[in-house]
Amino acid sequence: MADKVLEAIRSLPEEQRTVTTLFYINGYSQRDIAEFLEVPVTTITNRLRASRIRLKERTVTMVDETLKENAPDERFAQEVKAKLLRSSYGLECIEGWRWVPAEPMNVARLRAEGQEFVARIYDPDTGTGRINFHVEFIEWLQTHGLGGETLVPTAAGKPYARLSNREAAMLLALDEGAFLPVPFEAADARAWGEFTGRLHTCCESWQPNERVGALLLQESPTELLDEACHLTAASSSGRAIMEQWAAAIASDCDRLIDAEDAQPVHGCLWPGTLLKGSSGLKVVDVRFSGFGPRAVDMANAFRWMYWRDDPTRAASLWGAWLAGYRECRTPSELELRSLPAVASLWNAYWLIDQVDMAMAENARKKDIRWYIDDHCTIIKAQMARRGALGE
Numbered sequence: 001m002a003d004k005v006l007e008a009i010r011s012l013p014e015e016q017r018t019v020t021t022l023f024y025i026n027g028y029s030q031r032d033i034a035e036f037l038e039v040p041v042t043t044i045t046n047r048l049r050a051s052r053i054r055l056k057e058r059t060v061t062m063v064d065e066t067l068k069e070n071a072p073d074e075r076f077a078q079e080v081k082a083k084l085l086r087s088s089y090g091l092e093c094i095e096g097w098r099w100v101p102a103e104p105m106n107v108a109r110l111r112a113e114g115q116e117f118v119a120r121i122y123d124p125d126t127g128t129g130r131i132n133f134h135v136e137f138i139e140w141l142q143t144h145g146l147g148g149e150t151l152v153p154t155a156a157g158k159p160y161a162r163l164s165n166r167e168a169a170m171l172l173a174l175d176e177g178a179f180l181p182v183p184f185e186a187a188d189a190r191a192w193g194e195f196t197g198r199l200h201t202c203c204e205s206w207q208p209n210e211r212v213g214a215l216l217l218q219e220s221p222t223e224l225l226d227e228a229c230h231l232t233a234a235s236s237s238g239r240a241i242m243e244q245w246a247a248a249i250a251s252d253c254d255r256l257i258d259a260e261d262a263q264p265v266h267g268c269l270w271p272g273t274l275l276k277g278s279s280g281l282k283v284v285d286v287r288f289s290g291f292g293p294r295a296v297d298m299a300n301a302f303r304w305m306y307w308r309d310d311p312t313r314a315a316s317l318w319g320a321w322l323a324g325y326r327e328c329r330t331p332s333e334l335e336l337r338s339l340p341a342v343a344s345l346w347n348a349y350w351l352i353d354q355v356d357m358a359m360a361e362n363a364r365k366k367d368i369r370w371y372i373d374d375h376c377t378i379i380k381a382q383m384a385r386r387g388a389l390g391e
Contacts, residue, residue, distance in 0.1 A: 088161035148282030177277030193321035197328025214292030228348040238376035252341030299342035308381035351375040
């Protein structure tokens with residue numbers, strides 16, 4: 001039966017075959033297809049009607065079920081997204097497009113009309129609440145001189161575009177500047193700490209219209225750590241480290257969640273989201289942001305201090321970071337005590353992400369072990385600092 005369906009689809013004229021695939025398999029609306037193909041909506045309606053007549057009503061169901069297994073490749077889907085994005089934002093042309101699969105949403109870097117942009121593509125599972133929060137957060141940061149990206153309104157003046165009935169996208173222009181260098185020096189660490197303190201202080205009183213959780217502590221730390229432990233089966237040494245420290249990490253994270261008031265946080269502050277310009281640091285990439293403990297942002301700095309490779313240098317850099325942070329805000333004792341655990345939870349998160357990706361790409365077992373051992377040895381070094389205040 002599947003062969004008959006495919007044969008019937010192949011027999012359609014090319015124009016009808018294209019719209020049938022986009023409408024029934026990819027889930028695009030007739031309006032979206034019309035914009036992509038640059039024809040009137042009535043033309044799409046007529047082509048769909050003609051294809052249904054050819055296939056007969058009884059065949060449409062088989063087409064929907066069978067062609068999902070033979071859907072267009074990812075490159076074709078990206079071309080459709082690029083075309084719809086161009087139309088939604090009134091861009092004359094997109095000169096370059098680089099798709100970057102990422103969590104918790106996909107990202108595209110593009111060049112249009114001589115400018116560089118970032119597009120963030122939100123799928124239905126993300127929900128409108130998160131994209132609306134991100135819109136408000138980006139605008140709040142810009143208002144307070146902390147944001148390094150600016151929302152580009154759509155041709156209709158809206159903050160983000162609907163690419164289809166399944167996806168939404170925001171377009172952002174980046175400020176000039178280079179990302180914080182790695183490795184960084186004490187002056188950069190202090191500037192990073194001061195910037196984080198400013199961000200936390202300016203967000204304390206902010207009450208956005210949408211309230212969503214910061215992604216790291218949105219789910220149970222225990223569940224995330226259980227998954228990480230399961231994935232460490234390929235490395236006996238890595239698994240031993242996770243089994244040794246998982247309960248302590250979960251306990252410290254739960255204590256923080258129960259005791260600390262949540263406020264808007266960036267959620268993923270690290271050198272790759274901090275732009276260093278002539279006027280100081282600015283932040284980009286708010287996709288992990290939401291309400292959560294301030295320690296989520298602080299722990300990201302803590303885990304970038306080279307505790308495994310050079311503890312002495314790490315302590316010096318952390319002291320500089322903390323001095324900068326204290327210029328704006330004094331962290332609580334509980335926040336400081338929780339940092340090794342929250343930083344280690346971050347490593348567990350990225351361990352899962354990297355191992356899953358490696359397994360999906362059929363990576364060699366020794367390569368998977370490398371990811372596991374890398375994150376687990378960092379966790380061991382960080383948790384060795386447990387209980388140390390202000391170091």
